[in-house]
Every structure is written in C-alpha cells, then in structure tokens.
Amino acid sequence: MISKRLKETFKFIEGFNCLADCGTDHGYLPIYAVKNNLVSRAYASDNKKYPLENARRNIEASYLEDKIKLVLADGLTYLTEDIDIVTILGLGGRSIAKIIDEANMRFVKRIILSPNSEQANLREYLENNDWKIIAETFVKDKGKYYQIIVCEPGNMELNKLEREFGPFIIKDKSPEFKEFINSLINTLEKALKKVKNQNESSKLIKRINELKEVL
Ligand SMILES: C[S@@+](CC[C@H](N)C(=O)[O-])C[C@H]1O[C@@H](n2cnc3c(N)ncnc32)[C@H](O)[C@@H]1O
Incomplete structure (x- = not known):
C-alpha cells in the first residue's frame, strides 16, 4: 500500500x-x-x-x-x-x-x-x-x-527558522506540525529542569522561545 x-x-x-x-x-x-x-x-x-x-x-x-x-x-x-x-x-x-x-x-x-x-x-x-x-x-x-x-x-x-522548518510549513501551522514543535519543546523543557549549568540553561531557554515563535 x-x-x-x-x-x-x-x-x-x-x-x-x-x-x-x-x-x-x-x-x-x-x-x-x-x-x-x-x-x-x-x-x-x-x-x-x-x-x-x-x-x-x-x-x-x-x-x-x-x-x-x-x-x-x-x-x-x-x-x-x-x-x-x-x-x-x-x-x-x-x-x-x-x-x-x-x-x-x-x-x-x-x-x-x-x-x-x-x-x-x-x-x-x-x-x-x-x-x-x-x-x-x-x-x-x-x-x-x-x-x-x-x-x-x-x-x-x-530566515533561520524558515530554513529549518520551511516557510510554507510555518505559515500553514498544520496540527501535525504544531504537535511536532510541541514535542520538541516538551523534550527541551524536561532537559531544562535537569540542567545546572547557567550557560546550558540559557541556551535551552533561547531555543524553547525560538520554537514557540513558530507555533
Ligand atoms: C531511505 S531510502 C528512500 C527510498 C525512497 N526514496 C522513499 O523515500 O521511500 C534511500 C535510498 O537512497 C539510495 N541512495 C542513497 N544515496 C544515494 C545516492 N547518492 N544516489 C542514489 N541513490 C542513493 C539508497 O540506496 C536507498 O535506496
């Protein structure tokens, strides 16, 4: 099939x-x-x-x-x-x-x-x-x-996010795409809870905020 x-x-x-x-x-x-x-x-x-x-x-x-x-x-x-x-x-x-x-x-x-x-x-x-x-x-x-x-x-x-996820895909915001981005955010938020290093946690926060932009 x-x-x-x-x-x-x-x-x-x-x-x-x-x-x-x-x-x-x-x-x-x-x-x-x-x-x-x-x-x-x-x-x-x-x-x-x-x-x-x-x-x-x-x-x-x-x-x-x-x-x-x-x-x-x-x-x-x-x-x-x-x-x-x-x-x-x-x-x-x-x-x-x-x-x-x-x-x-x-x-x-x-x-x-x-x-x-x-x-x-x-x-x-x-x-x-x-x-x-x-x-x-x-x-x-x-x-x-x-x-x-x-x-x-x-x-x-x-722009940077369009290169990663696609200009039309970002614009469409399909339920599948939102689900994918939310799963990435979830993974990063779990990692953030465990991270102790300041530099690492700033990087994670920056990436989480970036991902939220495409939702
Ligand atoms: C994961 S399969 C994808 C099969 C199919 N295109 C699909 O999407 O269902 C990748 C195929 O690309 C072939 N492949 C990898 N590099 C290649 C190249 N440089 N030139 C031609 N075929 C290549 C592999 O041998 C394999 O059969």
Missing part, C-alpha cells in the same frame, strides 16, 4: 512529462506516477544494486518495464533533456544538496525533496543556488514526521 508520505508527494507531480526518482529503493514513487498518468515516463535510479533489484521486481510486477528505466548511478549524473521533474526523498539534506549540485538541472522544471535530516542545510543550498520553494507539506506517517519541499527555478530569501 502507498504510504501517506508518498500520496502527499504525488499531489505535486501532475502535469509533467518525464520523472527522475533518485534513491528510488522499492520504486513505488515512479510506479505510481506512471500508472496514474501523472507523467508519461520515468527513470528510477539508485546507487546500490539491491534496492534497484527491488525496484525492478516491482516495476515488472506492474508491467511498466517499457515506461520506467532503471539506472544504477550515484545521484543524478544521468539527467537528460527529456527529464522535467525530479524527486529525491528519504536522504539527508546535505546529500540531497550535493546530488542537485553535481547534476545538470538546466532542463528540470520542478524538484520535490524530502530530507530526513539537515533540512536547514538543504534550504540554505536552495536559497543560494537559484531555487525557489513554491509549496511544502508537513506529514505525519506511521509516527514519523516528514517535510516535503517543492521547488522551481527562482529566488527566495529565508
């Missing part, structure tokens, strides 16, 4: 021609996108053989071998002119930034990213490299929280 996280991602794929899904693993994303005519063709790539075999089995089971091309590659070094949308989900923010930096993104009209860590580093990279966030979603799926970031070529300026 397709996860809530992937379903949220599909909302931003429609209207493009050819998708490249980097770090595809099981291949569910390109399979669903092609099966549901969100794109006409796709590339499913991974830098490891085992995940790519996983994708191969699932693609064959869906009879989509003629529409989804498997690529064993580090990052997106294989991008061609026909690929107009890219997805990179489930990697760290710095790795995603490195992949985008090393690829020829000239023909890509949209990228959809879901970093599982270092979100601020990734948004800072996007800000400094002519990508503009046009939409975001914050998803809770099987007890885990995910940020989904949609970008197109353009410019933007973000």
Whole structure:
C-alpha cells in the first residue's frame, strides 16, 4: 500500500512529462506516477544494486518495464533533456544538496525533496543556488514526521527558522506540525529542569522561545 508520505508527494507531480526518482529503493514513487498518468515516463535510479533489484521486481510486477528505466548511478549524473521533474526523498539534506549540485538541472522544471535530516542545510543550498520553494507539506506517517519541499527555478530569501522548518510549513501551522514543535519543546523543557549549568540553561531557554515563535 502507498504510504501517506508518498500520496502527499504525488499531489505535486501532475502535469509533467518525464520523472527522475533518485534513491528510488522499492520504486513505488515512479510506479505510481506512471500508472496514474501523472507523467508519461520515468527513470528510477539508485546507487546500490539491491534496492534497484527491488525496484525492478516491482516495476515488472506492474508491467511498466517499457515506461520506467532503471539506472544504477550515484545521484543524478544521468539527467537528460527529456527529464522535467525530479524527486529525491528519504536522504539527508546535505546529500540531497550535493546530488542537485553535481547534476545538470538546466532542463528540470520542478524538484520535490524530502530530507530526513539537515533540512536547514538543504534550504540554505536552495536559497543560494537559484531555487525557489513554491509549496511544502508537513506529514505525519506511521509516527514519523516528514517535510516535503517543492521547488522551481527562482529566488527566495529565508530566515533561520524558515530554513529549518520551511516557510510554507510555518505559515500553514498544520496540527501535525504544531504537535511536532510541541514535542520538541516538551523534550527541551524536561532537559531544562535537569540542567545546572547557567550557560546550558540559557541556551535551552533561547531555543524553547525560538520554537514557540513558530507555533
Ligand atoms: C531511505 S531510502 C528512500 C527510498 C525512497 N526514496 C522513499 O523515500 O521511500 C534511500 C535510498 O537512497 C539510495 N541512495 C542513497 N544515496 C544515494 C545516492 N547518492 N544516489 C542514489 N541513490 C542513493 C539508497 O540506496 C536507498 O535506496
């Protein structure tokens, strides 16, 4: 069954021609996108053989071998002119930034990213490299929280908290996002009760107040 996280991602794929899904693993994303005519063709790539075999089995089971091309590659070094949308989900923010930096993104009209860590580093990279966030979603799926970031070529300026949590996510203030921020605040408040060092407690108080700003 397709996860809530992937379903949220599909909302931003429609209207493009050819998708490249980097770090595809099981291949569910390109399979669903092609099966549901969100794109006409796709590339499913991974830098490891085992995940790519996983994708191969699932693609064959869906009879989509003629529409989804498997690529064993580090990052997106294989991008061609026909690929107009890219997805990179489930990697760290710095790795995603490195992949985008090393690829020829000239023909890509949209990228959809879901970093599982270092979100601020990734948004800072996007800000400094002519990508503009046009939409975001914050998803809770099987007890885990995910940020989904949609970008197109353009410019933007973000502040510190927007880099960490996302300008649209902060503006939306979804119940899932508030729950996430409150859980961070709770953890810090518990730590604050145990801390004896003045310097440490000032740092914790500063961070708690910062987090309260986005609620
Ligand atoms: C956690 S899985 C995410 C799978 C899928 N994208 C999802 O979100 O459900 C990360 C996948 O990225 C692949 N990967 C990691 N670094 C990569 C790189 N530099 N280039 C291509 N694939 C990479 C891993 O082999 C793994 O299959």
